Amino acid sequence: MKSEPTRILFVFAWLVVGGEETEVRLLARHLDPERYRIDAVACFHKPGMPEQTHAQLRALGVDVDTVPYSLSFEDTIAYLSRKVATYDLVISCQNVADIYPALERAHLRPPLIEHGGLVSEALAGPKHLTNRYVGVCRSIRDAAASKMGDRGLHALEIPSMVDLGEFHQDRRHATRAALGLTSATPVIGWVGRLDAKKRVEDFIEAAAITHRQRPDAVFLVIGGPDAFMPEYADHLRDLAQQAGLGTALRFLGDRTDVPDLLQALNIFVWLSEGEGMPHVIAEAGAAGLPVIATPDNGARQQIESGISGLFVRYRQPDEVAKAMLTLLDAPDKRQALGSALRAKVFATYSAEVVVPQWQRLIDEVVAERQPASPAKLFQSYFQAGFECSTHRLRNGKRLDIIASSEHDRHADADYRQLGSLGIRTVRDGFRWHTIETTPGHYDWSSITPMLQAAQHIGTQVIWDLMHYGWPDDLDIWQPNFVDRFAKFAGAAARLVREHSDQIPFYCPINEISFTAWGGGDASYLNPFGRGRGFELKVQLARASIAAMRAILDVDPRARFVHADPAINVVTAPERPEDFWAAEGHRQAQYQGWDMLAGMTWPQLGGEPRLLDIVGVNYYSNNQWIHGGATLNRKHSLYRPLHRLLMEIHGRYGRPLVIAETGIEFDARPSWLAYVAGEVDQARTKGVPVEGLCLYPILNHLGWDDERPCQNGLLEHERASNGRVIYQPLAEELLQQQQKYQSRHGS
Known part of the structure; x- marks a missing residue:
């Protein structure tokens, strides 16, 4: 797989015409684009400031981000804190007042090089997050060194360059x-x-x-x-x-x-x-x-x-x-x-002399970045997810994928077979509609055999408590939905504790943001609403928070995975006026997680500890042009998955797990190779991805047309020694497991 260029973000207080602007322009021209990609963001604009550097940089392929021009100082800090997390290196010019507050707020901090053109800049501001300080002359370097204590050697002199x-x-x-x-x-x-x-x-x-x-x-x-x-x-x-x-x-x-x-x-x-x-x-x-x-x-x-x-x-x-x-x-x-x-x-x-100095410095600083610690949260890094949707379709039919795939009848054998393939952690589901057929009364007969199978085989299960479906007597829009779900979650936690003394893992409500979009805006999922997506998102977040508190009352050790799609929505280059609409859709992916963490709508009761483990669901259609087509991996606007993971971790600072990923037909092995490679890149950049879940692990019938979906490792059909295995994916899985073990020893 071709390696991605080192992504460098130049942060300017303002972007005008001067030595530092010339420096980034010449670096963009002379650094090998196969190895380095430069972007720039300017934090402030004042009428009368020339914009010729904007045009010059864009002509060289540099993305010049001027979004902060319309933001307040505080909003610029928040914006930068999210943006910087996706880069391998940040180079801050002109003693940018916004950069240190932004880095302090970011949970994933890239290395920082400060570039100073004045002694006053070198003497200003803190230096504890500055990996290197580059002064354009000796006096500036010496001034910076005087502020860096025992790290004075990290102040360097690289002169401004000229392209002869x-x-x-x-x-x-x-x-x-x-x-x-x-x-x-x-x-x-x-x-x-x-x-x-x-x-x-x-x-x-x-x-x-x-x-x-x-x-x-x-x-x-x-x-x-x-x-x-x-x-x-x-x-x-x-x-x-x-x-x-x-x-x-x-x-x-x-x-x-x-x-x-x-x-x-x-x-x-x-x-x-x-x-x-x-x-x-x-x-x-x-x-x-x-x-x-x-x-x-x-x-x-x-x-x-x-x-x-x-x-x-x-x-x-x-x-x-x-x-x-x-x-x-x-x-x-x-x-x-x-x-x-x-x-x-x-x-x-001359550029021929100065550019190699920058290249050596960039490589040196980027190489100092520490990778994530070895994954240890789950029993196995590679995991499997059983599709457990239970929602009603528009025609009134109730889905029950666990039943239609016969996983409920063969859970013991399914878990055993996955264990033989090196998978000892799975996602599986309680089916609320079969358990609480009468309000307040729970029939556990549909889940008890699965709990017993997990205990018998030694499989660790992340239990989904609501995967799109709920009992027919409930109105999801009403306040009592929250109370009923919390009581159900508490009762489920008591049952789990009766069957195992292991630390339990739960996904209270699968895909809060996606369910809110599909059920509240797009009229695709039950309850088939339109224009009520945010209202539904608030309701689901409230229910999830109440459920977690009920579970913690039963078992304070409980851990929670909150799964939602990671998406990227971009603006078509010919329609720059669509930027804010596209960005609004992109940012909406975070609203559910933000609510759980108490970052927005804190009156719901969210708090940071409740956003325990961020589950990232990622498929081939998770990126698209606003008002246009889906982006494939070869498209110039496609963002590599590891950059999405960097942004998510930078925002929340929580461990991540790829909670769902998969594709249909012959693309299954290559898709796993891509996702596993991207996750590995994210981990090398410090993102603590704790697992990768193949989802669904078992072929099933389609939601809408009941066609056989060929997207799993295991076929629906069974042989004498278990379900039939899709061998190409099994071979790729084994290769990825061996790669992971060679790097991490487990």
Whole structure:
């Protein structure tokens, strides 16, 4: 099976135009897409922020998530806590205020690399969840190390990179022509966001001084306003006008062709005070430009004064102008400085040099992630489930799959046969409608032989108490349904305890969310409602909670598996306006579990301990396009099962079990291989999946048409030594059992 790329999520406070945005863009371009997949999420947006980086990243295949733009700070934290759990690595840029609260809330935390471009960022915030801190220059790395205690070595320096392939000297003439400049015009430029700490006013004042002696010179300010200080851009324009620069100084705004514009310059100037490592100095070097700069933090690593650039003092426009005039009159000096800086960029800051540093770091940090502990919750990791649906169809017919498959008559033999196949844990069911034919009176004759068989064979059973069906005299919408079910559950628990002293396992109500959809919205299942799905979900959650409390009163050791489908609903790329509708359907899968855990509707009585074991039911049709087709495993929008499991565990922090999975006909072996492989991947990423249940284990008649469903390991037909076995699936099961045993020793 082809291995999946390492999934990396870059988290930005805001996504504008700058060194960190360039870094992720170049990583997306140069990292091997077969090995690494980059996504990005931005947490905040303000009117006036440029969006060109969004488009550039998307053009490279990066999914840029802007959902937090419409969320509050608290909702963004909740959103991120769910999102980060599905990734192998998170890289947080710009000291994102949301990331630590999100990671604290997530139960499955991916490794975290913080990436800092300022000393102030490195000194801010906690570091206890930070696996590595990457500073773009030495001073930033040292600042981060000072905050990491005895983990100071986990603060690293990886400089911002430049893609030399973006710089083409042969475009100089065309770029100048597009700007209305001749090849002889002296052009001096500045590039960046119009941010006060970049001291653009010093550039303008130096330009005014230079212009008086060299009126032929043109000065370019390339970059748009900073959305947090738009008034600064207005101030700069006023300053240029007051200086009488007129058309000699141009504000070009945000541009996507910065490499070409740099090639059109003769001199580059950077006069910041309080920056990190100016990425644009390396870009100027890639263009072979001489640079005039202040000795600000990382600039001192980039430039050797007099060799690969010229340093000037802070806030000294006259010194800047003097350096401009000197270089304008010395083309050989310009050439020498630019060539030396380009050589430094080639050796130190080129993508060919920097990308391997990132690759080694990513691989190292991801490899440190701890897998889940060996499964030990159940008697066997591979399990079997007997279809035990008992609901009434629309035509009034009552299903009873246990009876129609004759499992009730042959439970002892079925359990024994499964034991011979290495399966010692099963899902099976109480049939409430046969037990409580008279309100408050229980006839246990339908379940007692199965309890005795389990005890006799030594099979561990997870008992479903309601698998879609209930007694005919009950109205599921009425309050007394909850009371009746709780009393039934308590009585069932007493019966189980009479037959076994083992810790009992129950699934109180199978598929709360699916039953609510099928019975309350889609009119597919009894009670065939429409527009009442959430109401039914609340009722079922209330009943399940009451049942668990009744069971715990009988046996405080009891454990509970809450099975529901794990689904994925996506938006068709051509219909992005459907996102929130699709996401609403996807999030609805969690409502039942959330209610049981008390995360929503706490008035129902839910609490975290009641969401004991999350049972994940997963089939080949569990993913689809909203308003469209089912997704198969080869579809580009299909999410691997292990990512769904990571999200579920990240949300709840509870052990998981694949409570149902299967498929019909010849696809059975390959489907088991896929699911087992995905579960293994989830476990390597720290998800405690405690078992995998083949469901149904026994072929049965279809719900709607009574056709023979060929979806089990065991056939309905019996031979002298038990039921006929579907051999291809048995062989695949044996292979998967051996793989599991070789990895975990049991």
